[in-house]
Amino acid sequence: MVLNKAGKPTGTPAKPRKGKSAHIESKRGVKSWKEADDWLRARGIEDIECITPDLAGVPRGKMMPTSKFTSNTSLSLPSSVFKQTISGEYPAETGDFRYDPLDGDLKLMPDLSTLASVPWETDPTAQVICDIVDKNGQPVAYTPRSVLRHVLELYEERGWRPVVAPEIEFYLVAQSEDPDLALKPPRGRSGRTIVGGQSYTIAGVNEFDELVDDIYDFSEKQGLEIDTLIHEEGPAQLEINLRHGDPIELADQVFMFKRTIREAALNHGMYATFMAKPMQEEAGSAMHIHQSVVDAKTGKNVFSNADGSPSEAFFHFIGGMQHFIPKSLVMMAPYVNSYRRMAPDMSCPVNNAWGYDNRTTAFRVPSSEPVARRVENRLPSSDANPYLALAASLACGWIGMVNEIVPGSPAEKAVNEGSVDLPRGLLEAVSLLESEPYFARVFGQDFVDTYAGVKRGEFETFMRVISPWEREFLLLNV
Known part of the structure; x- marks a missing residue:
């Protein structure tokens, strides 16, 4: 029999020590x-x-x-x-x-x-x-936790502390071993294949009651806190919202939640995918990030003045995001597939506009009390590394606050139609990341060089694959 350090057989819990x-x-x-x-x-x-x-x-x-x-x-x-x-x-x-x-x-x-x-x-x-x-x-310096921690140190030097709350969307799909086959929704407890049109319905969530129970159970046992869970727009597309808190802790939670959700789905004979655009005609999956900044000493939200009005820091944070996030988008949309999500007339914003409670903008200011004033970044996709997406979003806001960048006027109508005002593909996004001198300071030059090299390598791998579109339209027509 193998004994553990407490002298108990392996796998047998030892009695807790007094006072511990x-x-x-x-x-x-x-x-x-x-x-x-x-x-x-x-x-x-x-x-x-x-x-x-x-x-x-x-x-x-x-x-x-x-x-x-x-x-x-x-x-x-x-x-x-x-x-x-x-x-x-x-x-x-x-x-x-x-x-x-x-x-x-x-x-x-x-x-x-x-x-x-x-x-x-x-x-x-x-x-x-x-x-x-x-x-x-x-x-x-080029590892994800270090990149995010460095951005947080920049805030700390100014006496600030950012607070974030991510929202993670994902699809449940039927299992398949053939990557050439299109992904399909799984069957729910009703025995029927799930279809769309169930945004925010409780019935949509109830189709996967046992799976959802496992997600909650696994999360509770790991000390992970789920705020809410909803059914999103796509078929078998769910969203988990996390409680606001420290960016490193929340990035850790997203990192662990992804693993947890995949494991729970496998236990029920299906896959959970965080691909940005897993189904051709359906909405993509986002990782929206709610952000605010508080005074490190007082804990007061620096986005609000004493009288409750929005502060200059609030507008400068938005200005920094408007100017710099298009250049760091590859940290929030890291794959070729990520840019399939960013298409006009879909649920994803394709601009760098901001507005009050306007979901067609990239940067939405939700309705809230002054103490909870925040900015929601709606651009990151759920395939993003949470540490890097948070680092990029917060760094761009920090640059705006430090340099007092004034944002454009808030959008008062829908702005998600027509042309795309962001990088349209992976290589363009990589070049923009490399071209911005400020990023060497906020992310580190080693990270920029490493990340750009890896992303270019991934693009070359993708280019070796011939798509169905090419076979359909080029085979006999050119």
Whole structure:
């Protein structure tokens, strides 16, 4: 019989120590390695997944026995992991995109505040999100958590603290092994294939009651807080809204929610996809980001004056977003498919306009009390890496506040018809990211060079694929 460090058989929870119940009972996060050891032993955790988001937001990392995790074991990943395309290929070196010739190790540094269970595993398993540092213990600037953390440090230097609340849309689709077949909605509990036209209906959500129950159950066991869940416009398209909070914590939650929702869907014989445009004639999936900024000392919303009117900082934040987000759009729309979502006359804005409670604008100001005044960025798609989408959105607002950029006039009518006022494709968006000198400061030059190189590599991979449109219209006509 194998015993754990508490002298109990593996998988048998140890009794909590006296005076330690608070951190042992925590569903998400502890403050020290000692508390982590208590937390893991109390649950009889056998294995732990040490994960980190790559540039695409895919969890990468290592799994190990709990005893090794708590014994100060050094964890490493090759640096090339963070320069892979979404298809797992390594792009050619171009421009300033370069590999470490030795492909040296980068270290995984567990963030114990993210320690949580893995509720879909049959054996007692935990997970922890890790930061990435180099051999000297310094943050690796081009990794997603480091990019977002650097943007938050810029806010901190000014005495500000951003607050965000993401909304994540996704589709449930029937399982298929053939990538050449169009995706189809799954069957609901009624036994019928789901169709559209069920926006905000409770019946639409009820078609997937058991799946939704699993999502709530898995989330509760991980300490993830869902604010609301709704049925969106497309067939079997759902949306989860998260409670507002710290950007790193919310990016972590989106990172974990995506994984959680996929696992819950698999348990019910279907896929959950966060593709921006999974079905040709249906609405795309967004990751809307609500943003406000508070004074770090007082906690007061700097977007509102004492009399409740909108402040200059509020308008400057919008001005920064209007001017710079089109140039950083590739961090919010990272794939060729992302730009299929951005089409005129669809539910996605195709402009850089702003307005009060106007959903046709890129930047919507919802109706609210002055204390809750915020700006909703409606451009990011749900395929975006949450760390990078938040970093880009907040950085553009910060640039506007620091440089006092004045926005255009608010749109008072629908502005989502006609031409697209944003980058129309991936390569154009990559070039705009590289061309803006300010981004080297707010994101770091290493990140800009690395991200641009990976995105160009992904575009070249896409160009090797012949589409049905080409076969249909070019085969016999040209």
